[in-house]
Amino acid sequence: MAVSLVKSFLEPPIDVLEILRYAGQKEKTSELDGIITECLEEAKPYLTYKVCYAYLPCEVNGVEVMLGEKKLSSISLSKNLAGCEQAVIFSSTIGIGIDRLIEKYKAIAPLKSLIMHAIGVERIESLANSFCAYIKKELALEGKKIRPRFSAGYGDFKVENQKLFFEYLESTKLLGLTLNDSYLMSPSKSVTAIVGIYDCEGKEQAQGCKACVLKDCEYRR
Amino acid sequence: MDIRNYLKNNLLYLDGGMGTLLQAKGLKAGELPERWNLTHPEIITEIHKNYYDAGSNVVSTNTFGANILKFDEAELEEIIRCAVVNAKRARNESKSNQPKWIALDIGPTGKMLAPYGELQFESAVEVFKRTVELGVKYGVDLVIIETISDAYETKAALLATKEVTSLPVLVSNAYGENGTLMTGASPKSMVALIEGMGADALGVNCSFGPSILAPICREYLKYASIPVLLKPNAGLPKVINGDTKYDISANQFALECKALVEEGVRVVGGCCGTTPSYIEELTTLTSGLKAKDIVPKNHTLISSYAKAVEIGNNQVTLIGERINPTGKKLLREALKNGDYDYVLKEGVQQEERGAHVLDVNVGIPEIDEKEVLTRVVKELQAVIPLPLQIDTSNPIAMESALRVYNGKALVNSVNGKEESMSAVFPLVKKYGGVVVALTLDENGIPQTAEERVKIAYKIIERAKEYGIDKKDIIVDPLALTISADKSAGVETLKAIEMLTAKGIKTSLGVSNVSFGLPMRDYVNSTFFALAMEKGLSAGIINPNSVEMLKAYYTFSALRGRDENFDKYISFVQNLSNVATTVVAPQKGVNEALDGGTPLMHAIIKGLKESASEEVDRLLKERTPLEIINGEIIPALDIVGNAYERGGVYLPGLLLSADTSKVAFEKIKSVVPQGGADKGIFVIATVKGDIHDIGKNIVKLLLENYGFKVIDLGKDVPPESIVKAVKEHHAPLCGLSALMTTTVPSMEETIKQLRKEAPWCKIVVGGAVMTKEYASKIGADRYCKDAMETVRYAEEITK
Incomplete structure (x- = not known):
């Protein structure tokens, strides 16, 4: 087992359009700007941007993936990691503060609760993206590229695999992240994922919604 | 060794x-x-x-x-x-x-x-x-x-x-x-x-x-x-x-x-x-180093899950008194009905007004104080970062609340009676806490400051025997009513001065002093200022009272405790700030506005204050039911229809729902039995699942439409859901699950409900749910969102 690395990020740039999208506002509007600003101001002091991660060897054989010491079976994951000999696995969280704010407003200002939730989703997604961008830059120096991040619950890669990120990484100790028996994480605004690493000659893959099999998803772009 | x-x-x-x-x-x-x-x-x-x-x-x-x-x-x-x-x-x-x-x-x-x-x-x-x-x-x-x-x-x-x-x-x-x-x-x-x-x-x-x-x-x-x-x-x-x-x-x-x-x-x-x-x-x-001596510190600290508040040390601590049912009809009702949202609102409001600590007292005869006090403490500490003052004379309730409290609490109170000290001190010792000591004993409250100070000493000495340090005791020399005894105020102030001189921290329930007089805030605020000048460390006050806050902020400024007058200036600015109102996205509802009444207009546009004023005005000429069925529900329907067509999105729907809730609350505060009652809806996020934002939106909408919602919260075991449905003989039950891993517990809940409460219709929702999935696990209906759930509930209870 490898030692987990840990890295804190500065606040990633805030994307208000994404916040609106996660709040279910499908058309652009400036009418919610005031409340979003208010919520962001309240939430910011409570947000942390922490990631813990480790590099693992990986090998794909058909639908089976050998990741570190573990054998995983998933068509989607094997596609994602095809051609990769190494992967980064990471867990990340923006902390429990946002959960308290969602809870605080659920009864006294439901719209604020929804906006806080949307802010939380936008922030954790941005953090995961920032981390991947950081890894991408680091690896470029070695002439390597990365695959789109891949989480438990994507395609046929079962949610139960969430436990991997607690076995390979000291997520609880380093981030205060916990996993319950239904494989839900707390703090709720947390992301874990595997990022395949390949040599530059390998071919790039579709990213984001384009790569996803869930065609009728509410949030599909 | x-x-x-x-x-x-x-x-x-x-x-x-x-x-x-x-x-x-x-x-x-x-x-x-x-x-x-x-x-x-x-x-x-x-x-x-x-x-x-x-x-x-x-x-x-x-x-x-x-x-x-x-x-x-x-x-x-x-x-x-x-x-x-x-x-x-x-x-x-x-x-x-x-x-x-x-x-x-x-x-x-x-x-x-x-x-x-x-x-x-x-x-x-x-x-x-x-x-x-x-x-x-x-x-x-x-x-x-x-x-x-x-x-x-x-x-x-x-x-x-x-x-x-x-x-x-x-x-x-x-x-x-x-x-x-x-x-x-x-x-x-x-x-x-x-x-x-x-x-x-x-x-x-x-x-x-x-x-x-x-x-x-x-x-x-x-x-x-x-x-x-x-x-x-x-x-x-x-x-x-x-x-x-x-x-x-x-x-x-x-x-x-x-x-x-x-x-x-x-x-x-x-x-x-x-x-x-x-x-x-x-x-x-480090082998040659001599261990540095450990010096006892004199900081009186209480804490919440997040922060510590130091009492004394040249600052006056404001303890918000609003969570106390004495003389508050709505809070009494809320505690009796288990409406913890109301209590939470009181807490958040006091925090926003600048309270440093919240007093929590739920002493009414109709409830189980231990259970309710413990629950209120849990609810408040989940979201409010202020330390709490556990305020009860019931040692069983006190212990239960101190046990679950996430921090070191302020404990209100102990007094000079042996019975009180022997009940309270062991709890403070075990769970930690700073305890408020009232200067009264078996002989009642002494008239003079000197005698009250004597009781304070006795309490401090007795606490020492339990291993409780002087720094963890704050003395309340008791404010008595000046209209009953005109020297009452003077004696209390004198006691504060004497205690302060001895390095003992003090606290005071300020408002008692003005009992029986008109415009009590005027008297209270001056008394508060005088007490602060004598060295008062903490005041139990109403943070909604501008007069009290005025006394506090001006005193701090005049006493040189407010660097650059930041606190005073921000207090004054907040006073003059008009609440900002968010305007709902109104696409798709504009056409409906023309024929609407002012109340409908307010609900559609999410204007809470106008909604509240409008209800006030309407209540003079119409019955609550006429207002609800004639204006609130039709307005909600307009927004709801637009939402279903895709002209209004979730934020707009929520804003209108929240505004109509304000209207309902206004009606209820004037005519307590004035609400509509379409039936009982038990709602829960199933066991293993800790995400409940969707469920909360469904609850809000259902309440708007006149359903009584029994919200069991999140991570609820099947047995608890069955029990609630049976207890209320609820015709409807809503279950939510976020992930595939929690659907089995939804299925189990449905199975148990079918057996134990066959009359109950079950509606399910959540991110992983689909119509097919819902029928596979035996639900009556899958609803994709809150509006659809409302429509279904109306259809069932028609």
Whole structure:
């Protein structure tokens, strides 16, 4: 087992359009700007941007993936990691503060609760993206590229695999992240994922919604 | 030798890392290191022995994650037994001659405590207890609670230890780089909590190297009157030539630790990445140092999950008095009906108005005070970062509330009666707390200041016998009504002055003084100002009263306690600020506005204040039901229809729903029985699931449409849902699940409901749900959103 690395990020740039999208506002509007600003101001002091991660060897054989010491079976994951000999696995969280704010407003200002939730989703997604961008830059120096991040619950890669990120990484100790028996994480605004690493000659893959099999998803772009 | 005695005059050396050494010896990912006590005893013993040889006084057993959540009963016992055997063997084999002890090592459970996880506080206490019982059974000398990054879990572990054993206990937490625990607690608040509960030493471990932990360490040294512990990592792990290594050498580690030992750290060792050579370097480098004396501090601290509030120290603490049902009809109703949202609202509002502490009193005869007080404390501490003042005369309710309280509470109150002191002091001693002492005794309230001060002394002396320090007592010399005795105010002020001169902190329920007089705020605020001038440390006041806040902010400014007048200026600015109103996205509803009434208009556009004013006006000419059915529901329908067509989105729907809730509340505050009643809807997020934002939106909409919603919350077991449906004979039950992994518990709930409550229609929703999935698990209906659920509920109850 490898030692987990840990890295804190500065606040990633805030994307208000994404916040609106996660709040279910499908058309652009400036009418919610005031409340979003208010919520962001309240939430910011409570947000942390922490990631813990480790590099693992990986090998794909058909639908089976050998990741570190573990054998995983998933068509989607094997596609994602095809051609990769190494992967980064990471867990990340923006902390429990946002959960308290969602809870605080659920009864006294439901719209604020929804906006806080949307802010939380936008922030954790941005953090995961920032981390991947950081890894991408680091690896470029070695002439390597990365695959789109891949989480438990994507395609046929079962949610139960969430436990991997607690076995390979000291997520609880380093981030205060916990996993319950239904494989839900707390703090709720947390992301874990595997990022395949390949040599530059390998071919790039579709990213984001384009790569996803869930065609009728509410949030599909 | 007794470790407590040894600690009085000596530095105590702990051991270094265990996990990192085991990883180097081949521990695999997902393999539980505690099992190595059984499978690789020689490796564990050798590591312990190497630490003793390096000069450690204390080695910690390899039991970081040894708890009943990870191992079954028999294996847990065997692991702890072997862990202690390994440590004992190491102690026997080591030839070094320093005094040696064995500590039972306790780390976090790995589960988040409720409400943000599923582990209930009391279950966490039980988990830790089992581990401590086994450690004690097999003969450890002390307990170390370490690396927990949550105040509440730390409290559970410490409480469990104290309830099992009188062995010494050291408590160490893991901080983030922002200088707080992962769940928000500051070092000062942790000192309040841990010292208050009677730990033998406290401090910080893991996360970073010594110099980065130094500022946190200094906070501990500043506030703690017990030994401070430091157990840092060997810096941070870095990848060097493909290998992951910690970036601080043994020598640098020892030098940085030494600097902090010179500042007063008493107990020192290493955490991740440190090895016996680090400890050897540390013990060698500090061997000539004389342990710095520990000076008792005089800070009166209370705390919440996040922050500490210091009482006294040239500041007046504002204790919000609004959560107290005396004379408050709506709060009484809310407590009787279990409407905790109302209580929460009162709490948040007082926080926004600048209260530093919230008083919590639920004393009404119609309820079970223990149960309700405990629940209110849990609800408030889940979201409000202010410390609470537990206000009750019922010792059973007091204990229950203090037990679940996430921090060191202010306890209101004890008095000079023997009966009161013997009931309250043991609780304060056990759970920690600062206690408000009322200057009255078996003979009632003395007339004169001198006699009240005498009772205060008596209480302080008596507290000392229980091991409660003077700094943890605030005296309330009692404000009596001036209209009954015109010298009452003067005597109270005199008592404050006398107590302050003796270095005793004071608190006052200010409002009593004006009883029976008109415009009481005028009298109260002047009295408050006079009391502050005499040295009052804390006032129990109404933060909604502008007069009281005026007195407070102007006093602080005039007394030179308000740097740059920031607080005063922000108070004045907030006074003149008109509440900002958000305008709902109105596309798709504009056409409907033309024919609408002003109330409909307000609801559609999300204008809460106009809605409230409009209801006020309408109530003079119409019945509540006419307003609801004639205006509120039609307005909601317009927004709801637009939402279903895609012209209004979720934020707009919520805003209108929230606005109509304001309208409903207005109606209820004037005509309590004025609401509509379309039927009872039991709603819950199923067991295992801790996400409930969707469920909360459904609840809000249903309430808007006149349904009585019994909200059971999240992570609700099937049995509780069945029980509620039967109890209320609810025609409808709504279940929510976020993930595939929680659908089985939804299915189980439906199965039980079908058997026990066949009349009940079941509607399901949530991110993973589909129509097909819903019928497969036996639900009556899948609804994709809140509006669809409302439509279905109306159809069923028609």
